[in-house]
Amino acid sequence: MTAAREQRLTEVFVEVADTLVEDFDVLDFLHRLSRRCVELLDVSAAGILLVDAHGELRLVAASDEDTRLLELFALQHDQGPCVDCFRTGTHAVNIDLTHAATTQGWDRFAARARQSGFTTTHAVPLRLRHRVVGALNLFHTQPTHLCDKDLTLAQALADIATIAILQQRTLEAAQTEASQLQAALTSRIILEQAKGILAERLNLTPDQAFNVFRAHARSRGQRLSDTARQIMDGTLTPTTNP
Structure with missing residues (x-):
């Protein structure tokens, strides 16, 4: 060579x-x-x-x-x-x-x-x-x-x-996996915050509040994170009878 x-x-x-x-x-x-x-x-x-x-x-x-x-x-x-x-x-x-x-x-x-x-x-x-x-x-x-x-x-x-x-x-x-993981962690924080807000609004336990907004999200085909954001910004307050 x-x-x-x-x-x-x-x-x-x-x-x-x-x-x-x-x-x-x-x-x-x-x-x-x-x-x-x-x-x-x-x-x-x-x-x-x-x-x-x-x-x-x-x-x-x-x-x-x-x-x-x-x-x-x-x-x-x-x-x-x-x-x-x-x-x-x-x-x-x-x-x-x-x-x-x-x-x-x-x-x-x-x-x-x-x-x-x-x-x-x-x-x-x-x-x-x-x-x-x-x-x-x-x-x-x-x-x-x-x-x-x-x-x-x-x-x-x-x-x-x-x-x-x-x-x-x-x-x-x-990078995609890290991004997805970060998104999941961020969504989890939002869920916990929304659960606390809804529990206070409806005088429910955190578990009861989570069941309410999960049922609301499922009945409307929404993602939990999207429903949680609506609860947090005040545009949505699910009822106990979705």
Whole structure:
């Protein structure tokens, strides 16, 4: 490995370290990674597809506009090496886009790729153990084979992307969980306050007051927290016969 290549690879791992912070921009990272793939693997272009919450592949990054349009075409027609790679979880390399036998099943994608000037393509899964979250597509404008060493590096870069994506999703899930927990705690405080207010208004015990406003909320299909806020701001005083 040349010194320049080692330096660029080091920079990639430094960029990966940045994914551990909460305000990390995963899209910017993946766009940079697509360009790093071009530099490190000596390919002409790269694109990254990612599965969304509904199990559908989406384009998230491309090294250039032609590749972006080609990947969108692949998704639109649901065909191409990246689509197959995602579904199988296995890589497909050294695909000759000019040979009908090697592009069987996605001839429209191959024709579009050739129009974009590409002659060879490779697809590598974004995978962590048995979980596949997307695929990395690499393209050559000249008939070129990806050697075993470069394939290993390509899979390593795909693994880096996977780690970054899953790290970001973990952070987002943690933030959502924390937000939901805080909302639940806040709602509980409001409920206790409303229960005390209603108990005083209706001369009830706290338990009796809670049963009254819970029955009121249920009979009207309201959330307890919404009913509690109405009691607190004085716009609602449920009766003992809702």
